[in-house]
Amino acid sequence: MKIGIFGTGMVGVALGTKLASRGHKVMMGSRTVDNAKAADWVRAAGTNASAGTFTDAAAHGETVVNCTAGSASLEALRLAGEKNLEGKILIDVANPLDFSRGFPPSLTVCNTDSLGEQIQAAFPRTKVVKTLNTMNCVVMVDPSIVPGEHDAFVCGDDPEARAQVTAWLGEWFGWRPERVIDLGDITSARGTEMMLPVWLRLWGTFKTPNLNFHIALGAKPAP
């Protein structure tokens, strides 16, 4: 299928490369049509890869994946144009990280709001599904790199869109459906975005970004 990738960083490159290798027609969108990182990626990723502005990539994609820095996401999506996103599923893997005070970053929004909610509010006719933001991009596109059971989450107001994204996570990246936890409406993005601070600590503790959260379940208590 035709997929628009927003963002030319590590995450956009990882997802775009994997999707192009799977035979999808992937256009990487950025602020300018002659972005050097996007051009490098197109050369590396082959015939299924192309590059353009955010507007071009949004118009190209049957679905769009937001891989921009969280602080730049809303502006990038506005540049794409509401019409070009209307009716489509927007997969949001971004985190609202605030590096203005150095490392580790804090969040620009949390607790009573989230980036996922802000995007959904700004684009009410787009079906925003927050997912994969709780892990490194290497794990996103190849969950087998972390052994054992570990989980992804989907958050979004449209149940069919959450189910569709769950199916795509399987087809695109190999996420088994039982390892994708449906947390319900987009307000649950507060929870998954707020996992970033502990994720950053775990990265420092274990000296590897190749880790992920697993939700271990016990028996339900007697009613």
Added chain:
Amino acid sequence: MKIGIFGTGMVGVALGTKLASRGHKVMMGSRTVDNAKAADWVRAAGTNASAGTFTDAAAHGETVVNCTAGSASLEALRLAGEKNLEGKILIDVANPLDFSRGFPPSLTVCNTDSLGEQIQAAFPRTKVVKTLNTMNCVVMVDPSIVPGEHDAFVCGDDPEARAQVTAWLGEWFGWRPERVIDLGDITSARGTEMMLPVWLRLWGTFKTPNLNFHIALGAKPAP
């Protein structure tokens, strides 16, 4: 050993009961010496259990476990008196939940600060170790209730205190040391306290509080 438990709610009762059953001399502290819930607990928990004010419980304990509601923790600890906590390890299992806008709660502090840090700042001569706040109290005192591997975290400025609490989690509740992740200084409490919003969602999704986080680890990337 002699242990002070702060708080008469579900968490204080669960931890106090388990510790008394293990032979520790547990005093449950609350605002008033004749607290009805504490008296009920003393009757149920047997000869190792006693009750008193926060001051009494802090003076009694070689260590103190803060199981109060996060919104009440700092005041409870102030009532206990700095002298009675000086030099001791204070195990903080509370979460700064804000129920003022209903359910689900938000956090009263997060992102650039945490309850754990606020307690450490208020009691600089006490060794605050944040732990167990990322799970239900049933799981805290019996990790075997959730099958498979799942993890607790310790956060605190004093490495020896973190190691001591890790050992106590094993002796008291059965947490194997390899399942207790040392996240370093008390600023890491931001991360573990910010796991509460997704925990609350998971509780709603799976209809059970008998769940816990596990950190699945892959190989370290080549340097």
